[in-house]
Amino acid sequence: MVSFTLKQLRYFEALARHRHFGHAADVCAISQPALSMQIKELEGSLGAALFERSARSVRLTGFGEEFAARAREILRAVDELSELARAARDRLSGRLRIGIIPTVAPYLLPAIIGELSRLFPGLDLNLRETITPRLIRELTEGRLDTAVVALPISERGLAEVPLFSEEFVLVRPHGDAGKPVPDRESLREMRLLLLEEGHCFRDQALSFCDLRHARPRELLDGSSLATLVQMVGAGIGVTLIPEMAVAVETRSAPVSVVRFADPAPQRTIGMIWRNTSPLARQLAEVADVVRAAAAKTRDVGKAQAGMPGAG
């Protein structure tokens, strides 16, 4: 296999341009003998002469001309590649695959997308919304770069950083507004509407109500928080939703929202990624952005909803 080096190609290109060993060597920041040797080496490995040396002139051979044209193409591509690396080095850019759980996605995504696009113009955001187990699987398999989920995950091999905590609030028919805030025990007496199996939020809600092993007929599963709230508005039952969903979901339904008394149920949303991910540093940066976006979203949400405080 004929083999030459990029260095030789660069030296060659310089010599082809200057047609003078001394000058070309200066440009390459090496001594003239070094250039002579590398050119000789290159010609040797090619098995053909690139230059025709006479005492007074250095000329490209016909083969050298063609070689030079192609060599320049290659060097251009190589420089482009270096440029690509330089661009990708610090600034987050290129494809970034983020997974988000469904009980966060609708409320956080607009802000996340907006902020990330604004801060990292070269970013190609690739979003995936599904339940935690699938996110974890896709993350560990390398099909996602990071995911926004409820902590803790405690999956070995995955790093997790908290973003924010949010309380769960009770959503009940509008007519119930003003009634006393139910505690965990009285919740069990109500018809609780929950998300389908697989959603972590369902498990968290059940856990709060100590209803882990509730009889199925007491519950009714919805496929999204929006559905649940609409069902509550229709008087079918009550439900829990995370604080962040309040502004969006309770706007168009005759429901009332109330916080629980301490200890109020809550969850911590965080970001996770592989411990081995080379993007770790940039992902931490992304986490900061998401955290800020979430705070902003919650503030706006509270203002819009005139969120009632319950303690």
Place this chain on the structure above:
Amino acid sequence: MVSFTLKQLRYFEALARHRHFGHAADVCAISQPALSMQIKELEGSLGAALFERSARSVRLTGFGEEFAARAREILRAVDELSELARAARDRLSGRLRIGIIPTVAPYLLPAIIGELSRLFPGLDLNLRETITPRLIRELTEGRLDTAVVALPISERGLAEVPLFSEEFVLVRPHGDAGKPVPDRESLREMRLLLLEEGHCFRDQALSFCDLRHARPRELLDGSSLATLVQMVGAGIGVTLIPEMAVAVETRSAPVSVVRFADPAPQRTIGMIWRNTSPLARQLAEVADVVRAAAAKTRDVGKAQAGMPGAG
């Protein structure tokens, strides 16, 4: 300036394909540590990670994916370049710029072109027909690779190899056939038609007739041997032409051709090239081909013309 080597690119490509340091190292015929170090080095010089290593798997990062695509393009171009060199190494190929003097070109070119094209399919023949001084100039300036001229040239810096020698023959009107063969002295009494100034053949003919300083009105200049022969046919005078031109030029004119008695005038046709030409080896090969082609042409010419022998 970020800089990596082709070797690193090849190693990287192998690892990107196999996703396994050991296997990739085997393919590259190096040890696993060597591969690890080169990849690490590459990532270091790029300032970004190409692979994500975990204990059980080696995966390309997003950046690595893009890098791999471009790296493969570059490696392909490099291999193509090597291939180009290999093709150019032994077999003569690519552009070959040949100059030929006008008193040889019409008679030798068909055979030369045919033979060279047949023997070197990759050859791009670039022909130039002009007088010797211009050929020499273009040759020394690197605008020609070789030239076919009458020897000797005795130009320092140019190598010359003889191809063949050919006699000059006398062309006289058809009615003169059978008349005694004139010697050099009697030639001076005839009206001699010659090529314009600058043609070496003119000088050679004049030299033979010892007419170096002949009075202009005794001569008549033609721009080609064909013209001269037609003029002879019209009874305007006599001329000398090289043996090789006989078959072609005397076919369509009422002229007779006769050889001179010994010592017959003659010239040696040869090939010349720059001493510094890297094509020297291949040009010597071309010389062999041209020599053979010339011999063949002369044989065919003699047979066709029923060339009269005069000695």
Place this chain on the structure above:
DNA sequence: TATATCGATAAGCAGAGCTGATGGTGAGCT
């Protein structure tokens, strides 16, 4: 003939890059 220019060559040295051995870590089996 003397001088300047320019590429090739020589000698010596620093460092790149390879090998074989070893370390560390996570996965899977018992």
Place this chain on the structure above:
DNA sequence: AGCTCACCATCAGCTCTGCTTATCGATATA
């Protein structure tokens, strides 16, 4: 839980590449 295996990173040592300075040889110039 502990053992073992697979796999990549690291280390020490050696070889050879590739650089430098100094010098040579050839050629054009004055």
